[in-house]
Amino acid sequence: MLGLAPLRSAPLPIRASATACGRNTSQLANGCQLSLLAPEAAEGDTALPENMHKWRMVIAYDGTKFKGWQYQPSIPTIQYFLEDALICITKLDRKKLCLVGAGRTDTGVHAWGQVAHFTTPFSYSCLSSIHSAMNGLLPPEIRVREISAARPEFHARSSTKSKVYRYKIYNEAIMDPFHNHYAYHSAYKLNPHAMQEAANYFVGIHDFTSFANAAHNDGERRPTKKITRFDVTEMGAVLQLEVEGTGFLYRQVRNMVALLLQVGKEALPPDIVPAIIAARDRKELAKVALSAPPHGLYLMSVNYDEEILKPPEGSPPISFGRTHHLRFSWFRTVNRGLSWPASFC
Known part of the structure; x- marks a missing residue:
C-alpha cells in the first residue's frame, strides 16, 4: 500500500514558496511539496529509454473550475493537478514523468475519455494502489478511470487514430x-x-x-x-x-x-x-x-489501433478502480438460515 490519505478539498489548496535553488514549489493539503517547473518545449516526444516504463491513464473531469488541460505554474489546470498527484506518489519531478495528454482541452471544456501517458524509472506489480492514491489526491472534479501499462512506442497524442x-x-x-x-x-x-x-x-x-x-x-x-x-x-x-x-x-x-x-x-x-x-x-x-x-x-473518447494498446509482456493487470464490499452480507445470512447479529436486532 502507498499509505496516502485521501484529500477532500475542491480544488486542492496551493501554497507557493521559494526553494534554495530558486524554483517555486507548491504544497498540497497533506504536506507533500511539489516542484513548479517551467513547462517543457516538447511533451515526451523523445524515444523511451530502456530503463523507463510507460503508463496509460483514461481520465474524466468536470472542466468548469479549471483553466483547461495545459500545464501552467500555479494555475488550476487538469495537467497541473495530475502532475502534482504523480509527483507526490512517485517522488519524481515532472521532467521525468513526461505526462502527455491526447487533447489540450480548453478552459471550461469537460472530458469523459481523455487519455494521457507518463513514465517512471521503475515498474509496478499492481496498479490498484497507485490508482486509488491518484484519485485520493485529486480534486473530486478529476478522476482517473483506469490505469494500464503501455508499450514503449505508445504515445497518447501521436498514436491517436x-x-x-x-x-x-x-x-x-x-x-x-x-x-x-x-x-x-x-x-x-x-x-x-x-x-x-x-x-x-x-x-x-x-x-x-x-x-x-x-x-x-x-x-x-x-x-x-x-x-x-x-x-x-x-x-x-x-x-x-x-x-x-x-x-x-x-x-x-x-x-x-x-x-x-x-x-x-x-x-x-x-x-x-x-x-x-x-x-x-x-x-x-x-x-x-x-x-x-x-x-x-x-x-468523449480517444481511439487507438488495438495493436498499440496491447500491454508489454509481464505487465500488471489493468486497474479500473477498487470496488468495496461490506464484510457482513445479510443476503448470505438469510440464505444460510443464520441468526441476525445483535446490531441488526
Whole structure:
C-alpha cells in the first residue's frame, strides 16, 4: 500500500514558496511539496529509454473550475493537478514523468475519455494502489478511470487514430439549472434536420482553416483533417452533436457547432458550410457566427489501433478502480438460515 490519505478539498489548496535553488514549489493539503517547473518545449516526444516504463491513464473531469488541460505554474489546470498527484506518489519531478495528454482541452471544456501517458524509472506489480492514491489526491472534479501499462512506442497524442467530441445544447425556453454548467442554452427553437443536413457537409477530408482560431502554441498547423461522422441527435430537451475525426484544430469543434446553431435557427441555409470551408479564411465564419461557449463541449473518447494498446509482456493487470464490499452480507445470512447479529436486532 502507498499509505496516502485521501484529500477532500475542491480544488486542492496551493501554497507557493521559494526553494534554495530558486524554483517555486507548491504544497498540497497533506504536506507533500511539489516542484513548479517551467513547462517543457516538447511533451515526451523523445524515444523511451530502456530503463523507463510507460503508463496509460483514461481520465474524466468536470472542466468548469479549471483553466483547461495545459500545464501552467500555479494555475488550476487538469495537467497541473495530475502532475502534482504523480509527483507526490512517485517522488519524481515532472521532467521525468513526461505526462502527455491526447487533447489540450480548453478552459471550461469537460472530458469523459481523455487519455494521457507518463513514465517512471521503475515498474509496478499492481496498479490498484497507485490508482486509488491518484484519485485520493485529486480534486473530486478529476478522476482517473483506469490505469494500464503501455508499450514503449505508445504515445497518447501521436498514436491517436481518432477523437470523439460531443456538444450538448439545451433547447427549451427555460434553462434546466442542473444543465447550467454542462450544456449550452438555446431559447431559439432549433431545426435538427437542417442541422444534420449541414453537419453532413463536414464529413470527409477538408481544409478546416476557416474553423480554426489562432493559438500561440500551434506551431506549424496542418489544417487538413478527416471527419468520419457528425451526428445530430434529439434527446428530449437536449440536442446532442457528436463528431469524430482524425484530429481537430484549435477550437474547430466549437466553431463548427456555432455555424450549425445558426443553421438550426434557420438564419442560414445548410449549404453555407461548404462555402465557408472553401473560403479557407477564419474571417468568413466570423461574419456569420461566434464560437460556441466551452461548457457544452466534452472530449468523449480517444481511439487507438488495438495493436498499440496491447500491454508489454509481464505487465500488471489493468486497474479500473477498487470496488468495496461490506464484510457482513445479510443476503448470505438469510440464505444460510443464520441468526441476525445483535446490531441488526
